[in-house]
Amino acid sequence: MLHAVIMAGGSGTRFWPKSRRDRPKQLLRLHGDATMIQQTLARVSPLIPPDRTWVITGADQAEATRAQLPELPAEQVVGEPCPRDTAACVGLAAALVAARDPEATMVVLPADHVIEPVDAFLASVRAASELVEDDPTAFVTFGITPDRPETGYGYIERAELVGRPGGISAYRVERFREKPDRDTAERFLETGRFVWNAGIFIWRAGAVLDALARHRPALAEAIGRVSGTLGTPGFREALEREYPSMEKIPIDKAVMEQAENVRVLEVPYSWNDVGDWRALTALVPPDERGNSTQGPVLAPGTSDCIIVSDEGKLIAALGVEGLVIVQSGGATLVARKDQLDRLKAMVEGLGEAGYGGLL
Structure with missing residues (x-):
């Protein structure tokens, strides 16, 4: 079987x-x-x-x-x-x-x-x-x-x-x-x-x-x-x-x-394979300015961004481009898309930096 x-x-x-x-x-x-x-x-x-x-x-x-x-x-x-x-x-x-x-x-x-x-x-x-x-x-x-x-x-x-x-x-x-x-x-x-x-x-x-x-x-x-x-x-x-x-x-x-x-x-x-936040662009259709968003987002003049708020709290992004902005559980990530390959190493260092509770 x-x-x-x-x-x-x-x-x-x-x-x-x-x-x-x-x-x-x-x-x-x-x-x-x-x-x-x-x-x-x-x-x-x-x-x-x-x-x-x-x-x-x-x-x-x-x-x-x-x-x-x-x-x-x-x-x-x-x-x-x-x-x-x-x-x-x-x-x-x-x-x-x-x-x-x-x-x-x-x-x-x-x-x-x-x-x-x-x-x-x-x-x-x-x-x-x-x-x-x-x-x-x-x-x-x-x-x-x-x-x-x-x-x-x-x-x-x-x-x-x-x-x-x-x-x-x-x-x-x-x-x-x-x-x-x-x-x-x-x-x-x-x-x-x-x-x-x-x-x-x-x-x-x-x-x-x-x-x-x-x-x-x-x-x-x-x-x-x-x-x-x-x-x-x-x-x-x-x-x-x-x-x-x-x-x-x-x-x-x-x-x-x-x-x-x-x-x-x-x-x-x-x-x-949904490898990192950049994969969200294929899952959430971008708007006319290329932004993929989830949750409350206000983004005037903003383009080519991925913005996620999963706790009902507004994220306002004004005139930025090529960023990933994610707010969740008392932490906020702001990163250039082309820097996301470094995110794993940064997260693994949170404990040494005194933020182990956010792992």
């Missing part, structure tokens, strides 16, 4: 001050009437019911996540004691899924992406599941056709066509590429062989556990010690004991770049 694993880790520093440690990006309403994690669950639910859906999040956010997703069994929202990147997250989830359903196929997806239309996403999941059903050793990832030389995304170089399940082209993966510089991104776009790495995967739970055992044995052994306590009162204790020493590595490097049988679907939907 098909299971869903929603990765909901991270502290959301790139959306400070609206996001905080106990209220990261995936728990925010940045687009539409539901939070990002609620939208993610709704997107996958036509194919996968709540009793086969799992959320791996931070321990500090587990209760808030359960409150937002009451349809999920509480035990299927699992809090990581500390962040160890996506390989540990995926390994833990695969162990949980395999314990319940040894032949399970799992779709792994982030909690904080915007994907439209939903029907095209579901068609892609069905197509990827078909590839895994035909070859249980296959590792399938989703690729987005690039429309610009983006330097903020990882890329996948595709090789020959291996099939068209459900009418969607599937290719053998030649190699994964890190975030490129501008010139390299332009070359990628010119070749027509590269797609953006969407960070969505489908594989057999047992296959990814086997791959971790082969390529990252210490990590797999630690996951095995935790999974040996599943269904017992010692599970949480084992998780807290083993997790901090697990290798901190993304699943792309731990498995996908090492495995031989990797496929990429060139999927037919639009995708936004």
Whole structure:
């Protein structure tokens, strides 16, 4: 059967001050009437019911996540004691899924992406599941056709066509590429062989556990010690004991770049990974002066700005350009758009600066 694993880790520093440690990006309403994690669950639910859906999040956010997703069994929202990147997250989830359903196929997806239309996403999941059903050793990832030389995304170089399940082209993966510089991104776009790495995967739970055992044995052994306590009162204790020493590595490097049988679907939907405040421009249509705003905003003579007030308090911006202004929870961010790559470092320094209560 098909299971869903929603990765909901991270502290959301790139959306400070609206996001905080106990209220990261995936728990925010940045687009539409539901939070990002609620939208993610709704997107996958036509194919996968709540009793086969799992959320791996931070321990500090587990209760808030359960409150937002009451349809999920509480035990299927699992809090990581500390962040160890996506390989540990995926390994833990695969162990949980395999314990319940040894032949399970799992779709792994982030909690904080915007994907439209939903029907095209579901068609892609069905197509990827078909590839895994035909070859249980296959590792399938989703690729987005690039429309610009983006330097903020990882890329996948595709090789020959291996099939068209459900009418969607599937290719053998030649190699994964890190975030490129501008010139390299332009070359990628010119070749027509590269797609953006969407960070969505489908594989057999047992296959990814086997791959971790082969390529990252210490990590797999630690996951095995935790999974040996599943269904017992010692599970949480084992998780807290083993997790901090697990290798901190993304699943792309731990498995996908090492495995031989990797496929990429060139999927037919639009995708936004909502990386920082600049992504709001694609989610909230700008006005005639290029301003994307939420909440009470007065902006005479202001252009090309992102302005957010989520507490009903007016923000007045007079004659400014190219700024991000966000007011939330007793803190206000004012930044040039081209400086947002430095926001994470600034937020991580709040504690040393005496503002730890605003993290």
